[in-house]
Amino acid sequence: xxxxxxEVIEYLYARLPMFTRDGASAIKKDIDNTILFCEKLDNPHQxxxxxxxxxxxxxxxxxxxxxxxxASAGYKVGLYTSPHLxxxxxxxxxNGEMIAEETVVSFxxxxxxxxxxxxxxxxxxxxxxxxxxxAKQQVDISVIEVGLGGRLDSTxxxxxxxxxxxxxxxxxxxxxxxxxxxxxxxxxxxxxxKVPVVVSEKDPEVxxxxxxxxxxxxxxxxxxxxxxxxxGTQKNKKGLLVQMKxxxxxEPQSWQVDLAGGYQQKNLLGVLTALDVLRNQGWxxxxxxxxxxxxxxxxxxxxxxxxxxxxxxxxIICDTGHNEDGVREVVKNLQRTLYKRLHVLIGAMRDKDLxxxxxxxxxxxxxxxxxxxxxxxxxxxxxxxxxAIFNLQGESYDSVQSALDTAKSQYESGDLIFIGxxxxxxAEVLRYF
Numbered sequence: 001x002x003x004x005x006x007e008v009i010e011y012l013y014a015r016l017p018m019f020t021r022d023g024a025s026a027i028k029k030d031i032d033n034t035i036l037f038c039e040k041l042d043n044p045h046q047x048x049x050x051x052x053x054x055x056x057x058x059x060x061x062x063x064x065x066x067x068x069x070x071a072s073a074g075y076k077v078g079l080y081t082s083p084h085l086x087x088x089x090x091x092x093x094x095n096g097e098m099i100a101e102e103t104v105v106s107f108x109x110x111x112x113x114x115x116x117x118x119x120x121x122x123x124x125x126x127x128x129x130x131x132x133x134x135a136k137q138q139v140d141i142s143v144i145e146v147g148l149g150g151r152l153d154s155t156x157x158x159x160x161x162x163x164x165x166x167x168x169x170x171x172x173x174x175x176x177x178x179x180x181x182x183x184x185x186x187x188x189x190x191x192x193x194k195v196p197v198v199v200s201e202k203d204p205e206v207x208x209x210x211x212x213x214x215x216x217x218x219x220x221x222x223x224x225x226x227x228x229x230x231x232g233t234q235k236n237k238k239g240l241l242v243q244m245k246x247x248x249x250x251e252p253q254s255w256q257v258d259l260a261g262g263y264q265q266k267n268l269l270g271v272l273t274a275l276d277v278l279r280n281q282g283w284x285x286x287x288x289x290x291x292x293x294x295x296x297x298x299x300x301x302x303x304x305x306x307x308x309x310x311x312x313x314x315x316i317i318c319d320t321g322h323n324e325d326g327v328r329e330v331v332k333n334l335q336r337t338l339y340k341r342l343h344v345l346i347g348a349m350r351d352k353d354l355x356x357x358x359x360x361x362x363x364x365x366x367x368x369x370x371x372x373x374x375x376x377x378x379x380x381x382x383x384x385x386x387x388a389i390f391n392l393q394g395e396s397y398d399s400v401q402s403a404l405d406t407a408k409s410q411y412e413s414g415d416l417i418f419i420g421x422x423x424x425x426x427a428e429v430l431r432y433f
Contacts, residue, residue: 055166151189200270367394
């Protein structure tokens with residue numbers, strides 16, 4: 001029997017294949033282990049209502065916004081997301097509270113023999129743990145974020161009240177396909193028979209994938225961008241103020257979100273449309289609760305790393321955007337931010353499509369290339385050499401901390417230090433704040 005939380009986490013990390021550490025080799029292209037594990041646990045996923053959220057970018061923010069609004073409306077809300085930034089328990093929360101360390105310890109001890117028998121991945125164990133916890137805690141509803149893809153993701157054994165798909169972009173092509181259509185097909189795999197589905201963005205290139213899948217399964221389909229239109233956004237001390245209108249009735253609305261990234265306007269369209277579907281299903285979600293939930297996402301859920309200001313002086317912002325579309329949104333935010341000089345601390349994983357990410361980054365910035373403490377990480381010198389092809393100049397550092405220390409030493413008042421490129425770079429930096 002393992003007695004400490006640290007011992008259990010070390011056991012899970014050391015024994016089980018992890019995508020975040022090992023890459024594609026850790027992915028099992030079926031949901032058989034999750035089905036087996038949940039059968040042993042008496043199918044906990046069948047004992048609570050759920051919302052399933054997929055997409056290339058925005059699924060984490062969307063999941064946290066939905067959970068925050070539902071909690072503000074008085075519901076007991078489970079939230080399962082990945083990856084974590086600082087503590088494994090961030091993945092499994094109820095009304096913002098992380099699963100207790102003792103609960104993690106007892107779950108692994110009780111199921112250790114079975115884990116060693118079926119040899120699941122790290123992600124498969126965490127999904128089973130989350131479902132078991134939500135069932136035992138008798139949540140009213142859980143928001144379940146897809147890990148990767150959708151069709152073959154471990155979370156795809158649930159039969160939700162609603163499916164939400166945020167957007168489709170180029171990421172994890174080695175696992176999901178080389179075209180947007182192929183990737184959309186994998187994301188559309190969460191659509192279930194007669195279960196409503198909301199797609200946040202209507203991309204002409206992939207719209208037919210969702211229409212065909214939803215039609216075949218008689219799943220009511222709504223494209224949020226068909227129904228709502230963003231009229232403008234304004235950053236303020238509380239985050240982002242979004243002005244929009246309902247196209248059907250032309251009525252303008254203002255929504256304050258405590259997440260500052262301009263890209264949250266896209267996620268907000270999907271969230272508001274999803275909440276409308278839930279209302280139609282009988283969930284009580286009045287406008288006051290929606291506003292309160294959107295204004296307190298970070299407080300209600302613990303969300304970090306989304307265009308997050310870490311320090312005012314020195315002025316430091318981080319963001320976990322780590323693929324082509326994510327970097328594009330980061331650059332838009334940088335363009336809206338005032339600074340004298342831009343310092344960019346950046347690291348990346350080996351399997352990222354840098355040929356499409358790096359060209360978008362500003363050439364006038366001073367770069368600090370680093371390697372997070374992760375086997376999947378691209379060595380800093382290799383990143384520096386690749387970046388130089390796109391006229392991004394700077395030095396390489398053997399650790400995230402040394403890169404941060406150097407950037408801070410070269411900072412002058414009025415400058416901006418931006419930290420990103422990978423969840424794992426942001427995770428390491430967050431430990432210092």
